[in-house]
Amino acid sequence: MAKNEVSITVIRRLPIYYRYLGELLDKGVNRISSQELSNLTGYTASQIRQDLNNFGGFGQQGYGYNVEELYNELGKILGLDREYNVVITGAGNLGHAIYYYRGFKRAGFNIIGVFDINPDNTRHAKRNMDVRPLDELEDFIKENKVEIGIITTSKEIAQEVADIYVRAGVKAIWNFATIDLIVPEDVTLESVRLSESLFTLSYFLKRNEGLKKEAEEKKN
């Protein structure tokens, strides 16, 4: 029987706590209260304690949390206590940016292959990325026990790439293509929606402009 499901909203806060705890660790801070974490993160102290209680009794009343211990425990919960073999398909600008992003390797995500429908595109050569053709993808995944597949292709071929990933045994897909992918239930799918972030920005930009105008009209 599956354990009690922790809600997705709680789960999405864990990497945020993890990031702040990492920064505290870098600064040599040993101990932190839920109130101090609240001041840093913007979540209430009560919310933070509740969230963490889903996973164990990490804190001590009157003491707070041991930063290193909590950081390591959250790391385990987030699956960051091991390394993963990762491939990228889609060697364009975004795939290139992900490939060279150093933070992922530091966190244990090793991008060991980059694939593209057009591997001989000379732009790839200039970028010093060794790009392989799509027809080598399935065997490469199997031979290298690749568990995570990243998709940075156009939306037209994203589902085809996801299908290869699934067939080859990839366990999780990180999708940047602007399309909903269909994958089996036991394959983890996480999509990054940059447009949604930008449109949230424009929502607030417009709203703040509106509020400013209202405030100015009131003065007059």
Place this chain on the structure above:
Amino acid sequence: MAKNEVSITVIRRLPIYYRYLGELLDKGVNRISSQELSNLTGYTASQIRQDLNNFGGFGQQGYGYNVEELYNELGKILGLDREYNVVITGAGNLGHAIYYYRGFKRAGFNIIGVFDINPDNTRHAKRNMDVRPLDELEDFIKENKVEIGIITTSKEIAQEVADIYVRAGVKAIWNFATIDLIVPEDVTLESVRLSESLFTLSYFLKRNEGLKKEAEEKKN
């Protein structure tokens, strides 16, 4: 007095509805019920109706929603009914990827300048991006009425760039640097946290592996 605040969780669903409605429009679908939208988006019909009711009475009982009308109304609410002048600072891989992403221009976000602390880096020349030095940033923003500033620099200089943006009059900042920025209350700040998305993926990958093992052990 500020209007009733709509919660951020509702706001973040609006671009999702907008995206699906755009796809329906492309397919020539004229009309959709909240239940059909629910099947597409995964949110309950009741949630969708509630969300949209915050902004007006768009639907009609028994009819549902007119796709084009709802799409346009959401577009207005999201501030997508106009164009914006945008700059990018940080001409590395990620800045490059954002610069060439066609979806943003189509949505009205015109990237009219790219800046970098090292504009003569030869990698920029190969990418066909005209990169300007940081000391031209403030004047450029003022002269071109730039409202949105994107930050794709390393975290070390991100706050300095944000300060220039604010001083020059930028109204919203889209931040990709892995650091919390400090900006005045009237400047919209939206941060993209790729690591948080990836660590959510690894959380579920690990959890699904655990569930699979449990299921297999039960069979034995």
